Amino acid sequence: MPNLYTDLAWLPRAPADFSERLKACRNGDAAELGIALRQLAGHALDAGQLGRVANAIKAACVRGTPPAPLAPFRLGLIASATTSFMAPAIIGTGARHGFAIEVIAADYGQHIQAAIDPTSPINRGACDAVLVAIDHHALNLASTPGDPAAADAALDAALRQVDLIRDGLKRNGSPTLIVQTVARPPELLLGSFDYLAHGAMRQQIDRFNRELAARLTDSTDRLLDVAGLAETVGLGAWHDPALWHLAKASVAQPMLPLYAEWLCRVVAAIQGKSRKLLVTDLDNTVWGGIIGDDGLNGIRTAQGDPTGEAFLAYQRMLLDLRARGVVLAVSSKNDDATARKVFHKHPDILLREDHFAVFQANWNDKASNIRAICETLSLGLDAVVFVDDNPVERGQVRAALPQVAVPELPADPALVPRTVLAAGYFETVSLSAEDRQRADYYSANARRVALEETSGNIDDYLDSLNMVATFAAFDDQSRLRVTQLINKTNQFNLTTRRYTEEEVAAVIADPTCLTLQGRVTDIFGDNGIITALICRPAGADWEIDTWLMSCRVLGRRVESAVLAQLIEKARTRGIARLIGLYRPTERNGIVRDLYPGLGFTALGSDADGTERWAFDTAFPHAFSPFRGESLVDAG
Amino acid sequence: MLASEIEARLHDLFEEVFDEDAVITPDLAIGDLEGWDSIGHINLALAIERAFEIKLSPDEISGMHDVAAITSVIAGKAV
Numbered sequence: 103m104p105n106l107y108t109d110l111a112w113l114p115r116a117p118a119d120f121s122e123r124l125k126a127c128r129n130g131d132a133a134e135l136g137i138a139l140r141q142l143a144g145h146a147l148d149a150g151q152l153g154r155v156a157n158a159i160k161a162a163c164v165r166g167t168p169p170a171p172l173a174p175f176r177l178g179l180i181a182s183a184t185t186s187f188m189a190p191a192i193i194g195t196g197a198r199h200g201f202a203i204e205v206i207a208a209d210y211g212q213h214i215q216a217a218i219d220p221t222s223p224i225n226r227g228a229c230d231a232v233l234v235a236i237d238h239h240a241l242n243l244a245s246t247p248g249d250p251a252a253a254d255a256a257l258d259a260a261l262r263q264v265d266l267i268r269d270g271l272k273r274n275g276s277p278t279l280i281v282q283t284v285a286r287p288p289e290l291l292l293g294s295f296d297y298l299a300h301g302a303m304r305q306q307i308d309r310f311n312r313e314l315a316a317r318l319t320d321s322t323d324r325l326l327d328v329a330g331l332a333e334t335v336g337l338g339a340w341h342d343p344a345l346w347h348l349a350k351a352s353v354a355q356p357m358l359p360l361y362a363e364w365l366c367r368v369v370a371a372i373q374g375k376s377r378k379l380l381v382t383d384l385d386n387t388v389w390g391g392i393i394g395d396d397g398l399n400g401i402r403t404a405q406g407d408p409t410g411e412a413f414l415a416y417q418r419m420l421l422d423l424r425a426r427g428v429v430l431a432v433s434s435k436n437d438d439a440t441a442r443k444v445f446h447k448h449p450d451i452l453l454r455e456d457h458f459a460v461f462q463a464n465w466n467d468k469a470s471n472i473r474a475i476c477e478t479l480s481l482g483l484d485a486v487v488f489v490d491d492n493p494v495e496r497g498q499v500r501a502a503l504p505q506v507a508v509p510e511l512p513a514d515p516a517l518v519p520r521t522v523l524a525a526g527y528f529e530t531v532s533l534s535a536e537d538r539q540r541a542d543y544y545s546a547n548a549r550r551v552a553l554e555e556t557s558g559n560i561d562d563y564l565d566s567l568n569m570v571a572t573f574a575a576f577d578d579q580s581r582l583r584v585t586q587l588i589n590k591t592n593q594f595n596l597t598t599r600r601y602t603e604e605e606v607a608a609v610i611a612d613p614t615c616l617t618l619q620g621r622v623t624d625i626f627g628d629n630g631i632i633t634a635l636i637c638r639p640a641g642a643d644w645e646i647d648t649w650l651m652s653c654r655v656l657g658r659r660v661e662s663a664v665l666a667q668l669i670e671k672a673r674t675r676g677i678a679r680l681i682g683l684y685r686p687t688e689r690n691g692i693v694r695d696l697y698p699g700l701g702f703t704a705l706g707s708d709a710d711g712t713e714r715w716a717f718d719t720a721f722p723h724a725f726s727p728f729r730g731e732s733l734v735d736a737g
Numbered sequence: 738m739l740a741s742e743i744e745a746r747l748h749d750l751f752e753e754v755f756d757e758d759a760v761i762t763p764d765l766a767i768g769d770l771e772g773w774d775s776i777g778h779i780n781l782a783l784a785i786e787r788a789f790e791i792k793l794s795p796d797e798i799s800g801m802h803d804v805a806a807i808t809s810v811i812a813g814k815a816v
Contacts, residue, residue: 121752150784154756186776348795349779 106517107335108360110146112509112525114500117142120151128158135162136169136202141504143197149187149358152194159193159202168202171688175369178224178232178276179207180217180267182240183352188362195362199370200484210350213240214263218270225274231369232271233326234281236264237352241284243310245291246301253301261313268323277602279323280368283311285332285340322603324368324531331364332357367529373600374589377507377527378540379481380423381472383490384434384441384463388420388453389413390515394440404450412516417452419519424457427537428528429479429544431460433471433488438463459544468495469502479544480656482592482689487527491515534582536630546627564658567624571663576610576617576634584619584634587650592689594651596682596696597712601648614639616671620664622655629655633664643679643716644672656692665700665723672719681705682715738815743808750788754781766803789815 104111117123120142127138135158143155162169175196179185185207196203206227208216213236216222224232241260246252264281271279286307290296296304311329318325332340335357342354353361370376385392390402390409402410403417424430434441441463445455455461460478462471468490476483483505490496496508509525511518530537576584585603592598601609609615616637622629632652637644646668651660672680682697698704701723702715748761755772759765767773773781782798785791785807791814793801801807 150753150780153780154753157756184776187780344795345779345783348798349776351779355780355783 104146105335106512106521106524108339108356110359110363111512112521113144113146114510116145116147116151120145120147124154124158128161132162133170136172136197139169139197140172140200143194144504147194147359149191149355152359152362153190154194155197156190156193159197163202163204168204171200172197172202173200173373175201175203175231175373176227176229177203177205177369178227178229178271179205179235180213180224180232180271181208181235181352182213182237183235183346184210184350187349187351187355187358188235188353191358191362192365195359195366196369198363199366200375201366201369201373203366203369214267214270217267218274220274222274225271225276229276231278231280231324231372232276233365234264234267234271234279235326235328235352236267236282236284238284238287238307239346239352241310243284243303243306245303245306247292247296247299248301250300253306256301257306257309257313260310261317264314265317268317277604278372280326280365280372281314281318281323282326283314283329285329286337287341288337324372326365326368328361328364331361335360364526367526368531371529371531372589372602374586374591375484376529377428377487378485379429379431379459379475379479379487380420380527381431381433381475381486381488382420383468383492383495384432384436384444386491386515387489387518388417389444389448389451393444394436398443398447401444401448403448409515410450412514412518414450414452416515416519419522421452421457423528424541425538426528426530426533427540429481429541430458431475431479432458432462433468433475434463435465435468436463456545457541459541467498467502469499472499472503472506480593487522487525489518489522491518532582532586534586536583536586539630542627543629567658569622569624569658569660571620571622571660573618573620573664573667576606576619578610580619580631581606581610583631584617587631587634587652588648591650591652592687593692594656595687595690596649596693597647597685598687598690599648599685609636616644616668616675618664618667618671620660620667622658622660633660635664635668637668637680640681642677643681644677645681646683649682661696661700665717669717669719669723677719680717680719682717684713684715686711686713738812740808740812743811743815744804746788747804747807750781750784754784761804763805763808764803785811791815 123142127135127142130138139155139158159169168174177192179189189205189207192205193203206224206229208224216224219225241263243256243260246256268279284307286304290304292299292302296302299305315325340354340357345351345354382388390413391400393401403413404410420430442455444451445453460475462475472486472488476486483503486506488499488506488508491511499506500508507527509522512521581603585601585606589600609617618635619631620633622632632655634648634650635646636648638647668680682702684693684697686694697715702717705714705716707713744761751757751759751761755770755777757770757772759770767778782793786793789811791811797810801810
């Protein structure tokens with residue numbers, strides 16, 4: 103039986119004909135290479151197989167460009183141990199997450215120099231992120247039990263080493279750092295007392311990790327919790343002393359796929375690629391049994407019954423995920439009334455119908471249902487996780503919708519919540535108040551769609567929402583949410599330029615730039631910050647560097663309200679023209695006609711396909727934000 | 738285990754580790770394949786340990802400089 107964690111048991115097993123498939127990828131259509139490699143990397147590959155996927159990506163990069171649609175990502179690697187074993191696993195795993203990662207590694211023993219020397223390959227390499235992976239060997243947190251002064255000195259020196267590396271990288275322009283906690287070695291001198299004794303190894307490394315976490319809490323650097331990961335799989339399995347002595351590798355080889363997977367999740371989260379929606383089956387997934395066959399009294403979802411409690415634990419996991427911002431939906435093969443009856447009538451079920459943003463109980467195939475759910479919620483298929491106990495349904499969805507994540511599930515329902523969470527689909531690098539309310543927003547949005555379907559006339563519908571928009575410049579309170587929007591928004595996004603929180607802070611501090619963020623409230627509640635816009639000066643004009651809007655408010659004419667605001671600001675500052683840019687991507691076709699639709703005139707296209715559009719701010723306009731609704735300007 | 742059996746299994750192992758469909762001969766040695774450098778050699782040793790369910794000492798690993806040496810180390814350990 104595979105180990106859940108080290109064998110990545112939520113992923114389909116590696117195909118027996120892996121070598122042949124890899125050859126077919128290489129010899130096949132070059133335009134399909136990225137898709138084929140991502141599909142292959144979607145299996146539970148071992149370190150050797152990941153290395154071979156890495157070779158294929160590297161070869162493609164050497165030949166020309168990274169294999170589309172994999173997104174190029176340059177990762178600096180500052181490691182105290184040798185990086186030769188980690189790098190191929192990281193590159194191979196990156197393909198699973200949609201990246202063509204290029205690793206720029208510091209030479210062995212050069213991790214401090216590589217950080218502080220402005221001419222080092224990492225500092226000159228324009229990295230998208232730099233991983234700082236310092237292990238216990240390099241930190242000299244030597245065990246000095248009973249000598250508090252020596253222990254404190256050793257801790258200070260270890261923290262200074264990490265500070266030196268972080269400061270060096272920052273000073274030389276590295277934008278985002280990913281810093282690892284330290285996995286302690288399992289060898290203890292004092293047994294349980296190691297945790298109590300000042301200066302003992304277990305206590306020293308625990309203090310180091312807590313100090314490190316405190317340093318990262320208020321920074322834009324991200325944490326890779328290797329200590330937590332190593333604990334999860336067992337410290338004895340994590341550390342391989344023979345391999346350390348032989349090759350100075352700090353992670354045992356069988357742990358590399360899991361390590362790389364955890365790292366790539368953080369990279370994906372930084373890039374806004376975490377999943378947002380969990381679509382669940384009902385029969386034998388939310389409860390035990392089949393409601394249509396077993397009836398209300400026959401299904402199992404009650405305390406006191408071990409099987410029923412296992413399903414309750416799954417329901418509790420869904421509620422916990424929802425509370426932190428994951429949107430829930432149902433796709434079940436059932437009669438609608440039969441399925442809903444459980445939520446109305448069963449005394450023990452924890453979930454309520456309104457916890458789900460969309461409830462699809464019908465006899466259509468599940469891939470079509472998932473597509474419909476995504477359309478209702480304006481979410482992409484790559485935001486979806488689909489959980490179903492039935493391997494046939496899983497296989498159908500995987501084949502029809504390869505963008506959807508579909509975890510393999512164990513037969514025992516007691517192990518399902520652990521498996522879904524081990525898959526790490528909802529990795530996050532920050533948590534805002536808005537994250538916690540997001541599921542409510544989407545539930546309200548689904549009700550809006552329902553209302554729209556019944557009311558028919560779009561103007562009447564928008565009127566009935568009583569929308570109020572509020573605009574302001576970006577500030578410290580909104581910076582995190584604005585950064586999230588900049589990195590997550592794919593559809594209503596004119597330029598799809600991604601900025602880190604630090605870069606957003608720099609724009610806020612720049613008096614020549616204009617920033618605008620807007621909130622919309624309506625009868626269903628506060629939608630929170632739903633639009634962000636950055637203008638940069640270009641001669642006497644403003645160039646709209648970034649303009650995006652959350653999918654939650656698409657189709658509600660918020661764009662007119664934004665433009666009305668922008669024109670007012672531009673007139674106040676004596677700006678003659680607004681220059682709108684449109685950079686086409688696979689995802690942002692929805693805004694292709696935005697600028698012409700708003701009355702901009704075409705200036706032509708750049709060599710890279712970016713369209714330029716101009717709007718004369720002196721031109722009288724009639725952008726009324728919302729019919730009959732007030733526009734409150736807070737900025 | 739016969740040397741010929743070991744060599745047959747080494748072919749697949751070499752492909753897994755070095756990503757190359759190499760012809761396995763007794764005198765094929767470290768440095769002969771693009772990936773067979775010092776790091777590749779460690780990966781090869783780890784793959785041999787796993788595939789033949791044996792444990793190799795550091796001295797044995799550094800002594801396995803060609804296929805003939807590898808075969809003889811495995812033959813002495815694997816059942």
